[in-house]
Amino acid sequence: MSTGLDLPADASLEVTDDQLEALVGDRALARDDHKNAPGFVIRPDDVQDVLFDLRDQAGFDYLSCVTGQQYADRYESVYHLKKYDDPTQEVSIVVPTSTDDPVSQTAAPVYDAANWAERENFDLVGIDYEGHPDPRRILLPETWQGHPLSLDYNQEKPQVVTLAEHANPLQADQKDSETDTMFLNIGPHHPATHGVLHVKAVLDGETVVDVDPDIGYLHRCEEQMCQQGTYRHQIMPYPDRWDYVSAGLLNEWAYARAVEDLADIEVPEYAQVIRTMGAELCRIAAHMLALGTFALDVFGDFTAVFQYAFRDREVVQDILEDLTGQRLMFNYFRLGGVAWDLPEPREEFFAKTRDFLDDLPQKVSEYEDLIVTNEIFQVRCVDTGILEPEVAKSYGATGPTARGSGVDMDLRRDDPYGYYEHLDWDVITEDGMDNYSRVLVRMGEVEESAKIIEQCVDLLEDWPEDEREIQSNVPRTLKPPADTEVYRGVEAAKGELGIYIRSDGTDKPGRFKIRSPCFHNLSTLPEMTEGEYIPDLIASLGSLDIVLGEVDR
């Protein structure tokens, strides 16, 4: 439908509220503005129509998150749209459906990202998406009864889960006699899957014909846990356990940022600098693990690169332990600040951090010798696992996965939070679109993170002693006004980690939805690997750097 509007041709230009209202037109039943974005309520059969218009005419090319939730009188799907060129431009499309017949039109033809996101909503909340290409459960077993995040779910009821005998690929019934393809299971217990991922692959000779990632082997009900906890203290420990590869502070920031925006909490500048420093240390640790395990996947290097990466992680973990008191699950951020100031004696802490930063360039060049310039590595990685930028955008890929395909988006720069906008650093992108580029991006980001940490240490060292405020005033019991909704993302180690919170007037969230970068990055796997060789599948999976705790939540 053409609206005949004067919309900016350049996608990054601001679309005003009036233009949006005119674009959605009378398809909007009402307004439902969220804290972060204007929101429009539309009919369940207008979904594709409206989303196509927003994508093609207003430039909203990024489906960040699809939230499903049940109210007493209705189900609701919320499509959180953004732009890759300017993620501060957001719009929410709210699609209510009746309790008796929760059927809503699918958005999968518009954004590929909607495919998995809507499957998750069907699985956990129980909304049916009409016309969905693959309407199956995604996290819970096929035989599960009920939808656990719906209101009438009884958790005490027994469940039956099958152990489908994983078929032996050499057996005759696994070979299709006409096409000579073979079915191959990879995982859920397999060294190359980085945890408990199950990949169902169909092979034609050595070529991958079809890939179906089967997830949910680590679905630990994180959203339910967060909905049961109080804002102030009970939720913060959980984010550490989503992306558990030492990326704890980055995840905690996602929660902190969402609630601070929800309840309008200020954070002292000094605390922001500490947060920024801690988060970047976490990013280095997380990328080191990605490098080490990827070298292990690709050329079986358990001795040099893998151990070197862990040696360096130990150093980072030591610093973080001094700062937070924990090696892995930091639980250091608080709403409106951090738990405590830098450890005394401060000079020792700064010296330790500086030592690490001083050694880093030499270590990075060592990795470059061992990995990037390694011929075997190049043969395995250059031009394998191609992910075109348009495809990456459609699937909602973010982080190093998207930046390795030349998609220049980094929330630290584009949607600034913390202290990043006052510091001098660069966003790393590569245009290769292959496994190699994704590794280069991670290595580059390690160096950029080191730059950020150094500037933070300089700032902290000179910070006047009487202005070291680590925590703002936050009410003991936090009760944001009822029906306030917010969706906020931060740049975590793997990409945009977003959180949607709807408050219901109590001290616990009414709905807590986690937008996981790994979940969406993993959904690009079939695009990267179908038609490639089976060893490239393993390399591509490794280069996505998924963490199953975050994929499954």
Add this chain to the structure above:
Amino acid sequence: MSNEPQTQIYDSTAPSTEDRDARMGTGVDARMNSKLREAFGSSPFILTKFDQFMNWVRGSSMFMLQFGIACCSIEMIHTYAIKHDLDRFGAGVPRASPRQADVIIVPGTIVSKFGPRMKRVYDQMPEPKFVIGMGSCTISGGPFQEGYNVVKGAEEIIPVDIHVPGCPPRPEALIYGVAKLQERIANGESSPVTVKPYELEQFGDLPKDELVQKLADQIDEDDLVMRYNWADSP
């Protein structure tokens, strides 16, 4: 050198055994000696029970299963890797296949979908086998205990010899757990294998209650299933 084939041998063809004998000398090579060897004196034999010897061997050379589940597996990798180096305790080389492993460290939360798979992996390990439960999740479900999908501890499914508490335990704690396990093995102890609350059963053998009847057209009679009775979980 010319390209002509060699037709004559100029030097001696005697084997070089003389050199070797000269090198070895008599008695035990000093470099191979040890305090223990000296203590044995001239007769390098000890008398022990075979069982005791076998238990000592089992504890001193454990093959671990490479088995990563959740957060704890990161600390588990750190325990294997540089700095903590579990190999110092004769338990350092992870095996990718359960058929080559003696010890399974369960490092993380067990959820409903993974329970049957973990049971199958455990069943595939050859006897004698031992289990270390790493972290709070394998003790009780840990921070996720109230989850609709979370098994309340690994012991609901497989027998566990050593529980290492923590969320996650530090590498030092895991090493301590491994050392304790070695101690138990050396004493010939292991957890009894008993019937667990959640076992793999054939679907046809389940009591025909409402749930089973509902699923009857989805699951074959012969398929193995695990039935989770959440209401009775601790």
